[in-house]
Amino acid sequence: MSYISVAVVILMLSWVSSDLIPGDMNSKWRPNNVLMSNIDNYYRMLALKTSDVDNRRKRFVSVISQAYMYYVASDEMDRVKRVQESVAKTKQDLNKPTDAIAGQARAYLIILKTPIDQPINDIKASCPPKAKQKDCLEALKKYHKANRASCKEYDRNLRLYDKYIEYVTDPEFTDFVTDIFAVSDNGDKAALAYFTYVMLIEYPEAVEKGREAYKMRANTTFPCNVYNLPLF
Numbered sequence: 001m002s003y004i005s006v007a008v009v010i011l012m013l014s015w016v017s018s019d020l021i022p023g024d025m026n027s028k029w030r031p032n033n034v035l036m037s038n039i040d041n042y043y044r045m046l047a048l049k050t051s052d053v054d055n056r057r058k059r060f061v062s063v064i065s066q067a068y069m070y071y072v073a074s075d076e077m078d079r080v081k082r083v084q085e086s087v088a089k090t091k092q093d094l095n096k097p098t099d100a101i102a103g104q105a106r107a108y109l110i111i112l113k114t115p116i117d118q119p120i121n122d123i124k125a126s127c128p129p130k131a132k133q134k135d136c137l138e139a140l141k142k143y144h145k146a147n148r149a150s151c152k153e154y155d156r157n158l159r160l161y162d163k164y165i166e167y168v169t170d171p172e173f174t175d176f177v178t179d180i181f182a183v184s185d186n187g188d189k190a191a192l193a194y195f196t197y198v199m200l201i202e203y204p205e206a207v208e209k210g211r212e213a214y215k216m217r218a219n220t221t222f223p224c225n226v227y228n229l230p231l232f
Contacts, residue, residue: 026136028127031169035161036120038168042177043109047098055098060184062102063191064198066090069104071199071207072214083199087192094188108214112164115222118147118154119161151224160220163213172206 024030046065047058070086093101126139147154167173176198183194199207 025129026127026131026133028123028136028140029129029131031165032120032123032127035116035165035168038173038177039109039113043106045180046102046106048102048106050097050099053098056186057181057184059098059101059188060186060191061180062098062105063090063094063188064180064195065105066093066101067192067195068210069108072211073218079204080200083196086199087196090192090195112217114225115157115217116161116164118225119157122147147224153222154224156220156222157224160213160216160222163209163216167206167209167213170206170209172203173210176203176206 045058045061047053047055047062052058067086067090070089071082074082074085076082076085122140122143126143127136131139144154144158147157179198179202183190186194
C-alpha cells in the first residue's frame with residue numbers, strides 16, 4: 001500500500017460521526033466535536049503545498065472544492081445553471097498548480113472558523129463528555145450570557161454556529177465525504193463530473209445547507225470573536 005493510500009485510510013478512520021451513542025451524557029459535546037474535527041479533516045484533504053502537485057486524491061478534492069466555492073458564491077437562481085457556471089469557471093483554473101486551485105477553499109475554512117471559535121469554546125468549556133445534560137445547558141447559558149454582555153451582537157455567532165452544525169452533521173455531508181475517498185483517485189474530468197452528480201442528484205439537500213451557511217458567513221458582519229470576548 002502506498003503512503004498516499006495509507007494517509008487516505010487514516011483520514012477515513014478519523015472522520016467523525018455526529019450520531020449520539022449510548023452513554024453520551026449530554027447532546028452538545030459530540031456535534032461540537034464533529035464540527036471541529038471535520039472542518040480540520042476536510043482542510044487536510046485539500047492540497048496545502050506545492051509538493052502536493054502529484055497527489056491525485058488531493059487534486060481531485062481541490063478541484064471539487066473550487067467548483068463548490070463558485071457554486072455557493074453564485075447568485076444564479078437556477079440550480080442547473082449554477083452548476084454549469086461553476087464547472088465552466090473551474091475548468092479555467094485547471095492549468096493552475098493544485099495548491100493554488102485549493103487556495104480559495106482553504107481560505108474559506110480559515111475565515112469560517114473566526115466567528116464560530118467562541119461558540120465552539122463555549123461548549124468545550126461547559127459541556128465536556130462527562131457533563132450531564134442539565135449541568136451542560138446551565139453552564140452554556142451562563143457562557144452565552146457573559147458573551148452577550150461583552151459583545152451585543154454575539155447571537156450572530158451562535159446562529160452561524162448552529163447553521164454549520166446543521167450542515168456538517170447532516171448524514172448526507174458525511175456520506176459525501178466518504179464517497180470522495182472512494183472515487184478521488186481520478187483526474188480533473190472525473191472530479192467535475194462527480195461534482196455535477198453530487199450537486200444535482202446525490203446530495204442536493206446537504207449542498208443547499210452548505211450554500212445557506214456560506215451566504216450567512218459572507219453577508220453578515222461578526223464583530224464578536226475570541227479576541228474581544230472574555231476567556232474562561
